Amino acid sequence: MAVNQRAAYTLVELVLSMAAASVLMGGLAASLFLTLEACEGQPAAAAATQAAGVQAEMLRDLGRATGFTTRTASTVTFTVPDEDDDGVEETLTYAYDSAAGTLSLTRQGFTASLLTGVTDSTFGYLSRDRTGAAPTPTPYDTGDWGMRWYVGFEGFAEVSGKNVSSIAVPVPVGVESGELLISVVVTNSDEVATPPAGGGWIEIDQEVHSSSEITLAVWWKIAEAFEPLDYTFSTSASHQFYGWIMRFSRYDRDNPFNAVSSVQDGSASSTPASPAVVSTVERTMILRIGAFDDDDITTGDPGLSGHRIVTMGASGSGSKSCSGGAGFVYQDEAADSGSADFNLNASEESLTITIAIAPE
Secondary structure, three states, X not given: OOOOOOOOOOHHHHHHOOOOHHHHHHHHHHHXXXXXXXXXXXXXXXXXXXXXXXXXXXXXXXXXXXXXXXXXXXXXXXXXXXXXXXXXXXXXXXXXXXXXXXXXXXXXXXXXXXXXXXXXOOOOXXXXXXXXXXXXXXXXXXXXXXXXXXXXXXXXXXXXXXXXEEEEEEOOOOOOOOOEEEEEEEEOOOOOOEOOOOOOOEEEEEEEOOXXXXXXXXXXXXXXXXXXXXEEEEEEEEEEEEXXXXXEEOEXXXXXXXXXXOOEEEEXXXXXXXOOOEOOOOOEEEXXXXXXXXXXXXXXXXXXXXXXXXXXXXXXXXXXXXXXXXXXXXXXXXXXXXXXXXXXXXXXXXXXXXXXXXXX
């Protein structure tokens, strides 16, 4: 028998050569430490869920590795079997940038930020000598796409204003050129806010509630290389405002919005519905946005069952206030999303819109 000897093998290679793969893969998981802060307005629970999904994705990719070229405490580069039927193995790089606090994935020359607000990440390796041919890696499962094939929610920033004619909505920290930005402004009036001239914001929709008590306006733009700290949205008279900007990655740059509902004017209810949309592509992000009269909300929780939280906040307190919220869910198949209910602490008028964001 021919004897091949190498100086070092990663734990993943060891896993692939032994029957007790699941036990040893757990050892690799233990060597990866991802500690996230609840930053940029992202709740700690949502951040932990996102981190767990990314860690599981890394383990799936490492479990299919055919060779390694870089193995450091912050970067690992390796090849996996062909994923796009071009006959060439794919090269993947997972990298932790301690200065930026990001964990990224580079695939086919494109780098995507998987996690932001990462305070520590360490890639650990074990080595051994091995005889015999290297084992065959796990075949690529085309049904196991991993989170990198979905639109990424990267965070948001919010602001409230009371008895003012404008608000400066902050741009989320860490925004990168080419990301999709969606801004939302709610007012307690019959006057819709307008975006700053020259800011590049494109209207998705806007509406004044039939009661004239609240307005909802939604815009989008592609982030530029140098974004300002904030954007000022204004009205001609003084009102109360609640506004926020969200950032997204891994979306279809040619056609970001696969489907958009019209704004739904809701009568007084404690469970205002976000309308359905029908997506025509797989793996869309169904983003639901709502504006509500007064402040009868649970701050930080829009109450969308089965959805991931983006925000829920108010302009202030009292009968002249307004509030808004958002959440999202992934839809694997091209289909009707159905409606979903926000949950308030009392019956209030509402305006809601649903957007299906297409993956890249």
